[in-house]
Amino acid sequence: MSSHKFETLAIRTQSEQSQNREHSTPLYLTSSFTFESAEQGANIFLGKEKGNLYSRFSNPNTTEFIDKLCLLENCAAGIATASGMAAVYTSFVALIEQGDHIVASKDIFGNASYILSQLLPKMGVHCTFVDVDDHIAWQEAIQENTKLIYLETPSNPTLKIADLDFINQLSKTNDLVFIVDNCFASPYLQQPANFGADLVIHSATKYIDGQGRVLGGAILGNETLIQKCYDFIRRTGASLSPFNAWVLSKSLETLGVRMDRHCANALALAQWLEADSRVNKVSYPFLESHAQFHLAKKQMKLGGGLVGFEIAGGVEAGKKFLNSLKIFSLTANLGDCRSIATHPASTTHSKLNPEEQLDMGITPGYLRLSVGLEHQDDLIEDLDHALQSIS
Ligand SMILES: Cc1ncc(COP(=O)(O)O)c(C=O)c1O
Numbered sequence: 001m002s003s004h005k006f007e008t009l010a011i012r013t014q015s016e017q018s019q020n021r022e023h024s025t026p027l028y029l030t031s032s033f034t035f036e037s038a039e040q041g042a043n044i045f046l047g048k049e050k051g052n053l054y055s056r057f058s059n060p061n062t063t064e065f066i067d068k069l070c071l072l073e074n075c076a077a078g079i080a081t082a083s084g085m086a087a088v089y090t091s092f093v094a095l096i097e098q099g100d101h102i103v104a105s106k107d108i109f110g111n112a113s114y115i116l117s118q119l120l121p122k123m124g125v126h127c128t129f130v131d132v133d134d135h136i137a138w139q140e141a142i143q144e145n146t147k148l149i150y151l152e153t154p155s156n157p158t159l160k161i162a163d164l165d166f167i168n169q170l171s172k173t174n175d176l177v178f179i180v181d182n183c184f185a186s187p188y189l190q191q192p193a194n195f196g197a198d199l200v201i202h203s204a205t206k207y208i209d210g211q212g213r214v215l216g217g218a219i220l221g222n223e224t225l226i227q228k229c230y231d232f233i234r235r236t237g238a239s240l241s242p243f244n245a246w247v248l249s250k251s252l253e254t255l256g257v258r259m260d261r262h263c264a265n266a267l268a269l270a271q272w273l274e275a276d277s278r279v280n281k282v283s284y285p286f287l288e289s290h291a292q293f294h295l296a297k298k299q300m301k302l303g304g305g306l307v308g309f310e311i312a313g314g315v316e317a318g319k320k321f322l323n324s325l326k327i328f329s330l331t332a333n334l335g336d337c338r339s340i341a342t343h344p345a346s347t348t349h350s351k352l353n354p355e356e357q358l359d360m361g362i363t364p365g366y367l368r369l370s371v372g373l374e375h376q377d378d379l380i381e382d383l384d385h386a387l388q389s390i391s
Contacts, residue, residue: 075220084203086238087217094232105132107155168196206335262305314364324389334370
């Protein structure tokens with residue numbers, strides 16, 4: 001099966017049929033499973049026999065979802081989690097000890113940044129943050145007690161690209177665990193394990209669901225690291241629910257076609273914005289003007305569904321732009337088939353002071369679009385109208 005192409009694997013990886021011979025995998029809404037005998041129960045408990053025991057540990061729906069994602073990410077093992085943040089948190093806490101050190105890129109999701117800068121220090125674990133594209137800073141940040149490297153690529157919200165080959169080499173030379181949050185690209189566009197990442201994280205809430213319905217997450221990697229993450233999740237309880245796993249496994253069936261359209265729409269909007277004099281700067285990995293265009297082309301199949309751009313007029317203009325949009329939703333999500341517009345300075349990154357925002361590349365007039373699957377002409381008309389309202 002694993003010799004098949006992405007689209008076939010995404011559709012044809014299914015759990016075993018029940019005696020009803022269903023075509024589409026049913027939903028297993030059960031919190032526990034029965035044993036044929038006391039002996040079998042004891043064997044499953046001791047791990048001597050395979051089988052489901054309790055849905056916090058495993059369930060046919062979570063198993064199907066994670067087996068499929070392992071094939072799509074080219075990873076040997078995986079564990080499904082209740083949300084993307086559960087995956088991020090587990091990948092740190094399951095692998096570190098008091099006194100350890102982490103190096104992470106600055107451009108990461110705010111809550112991941114909170115865990116690294118505020119929560120883990122309470123447990124005696126400290127983090128150095130570096131610019132994702134500054135190779136010297138990555139090298140200089142490594143200490144004797146460094147254990148993990150963590151990054152997102154493309155990064156949030158500025159869409160910078162991490163050089164996965166370089167960071168893989170750095171982590172292998174220093175015997176570090178290299179973790180990539182692949183949420184912005186999805187496995188259809190980029191498979192970090194092929195560049196040497198030891199763990200790949202997903203917020204499945206984003207492109208994997210793709211329709212803004214459920215929360216979910218996943219950690220993929222080698223058997224040894226995943227076993228540590230599995231032990232942590234199983235005992236602490238951030239497991240994915242069977243219902244959400246069922247939704248997400250079905251969603252993976254259409255990930256490829258959705259990503260093709262997300263990327264085609266995003267590229268069209270990025271090109272249109274770049275040609276417009278009311279816009280200062282556009283950031284999209286597959287625009288030739290992107291500082292890391294060639295690196296993005298090497299690592300990603302297409303440019304992704306997110307576009308960043310800057311308008312004059314600062315925070316007030318940003319808010320006015322959002323209020324003038326008719327189709328784009330104003331909501332705290334991305335990766336949905338519905339297009340979404342975000343003004344990081346006044347929303348997602350408003351807790352940072354202006355200097356901290358600028359340090360992350362977030363100018364007062366920076367806007368981020370998660371380009372959906374609506375017709376691109378309608379989306380362009382909406383942007384045009386909103387830009388008129390501020391000019
Ligand atoms: C890159 C990235 N990673 C992780 C998360 C967290 O995912 P979740 O909301 O599913 O917990 C997000 C959420 O926006 C994200 O953008």
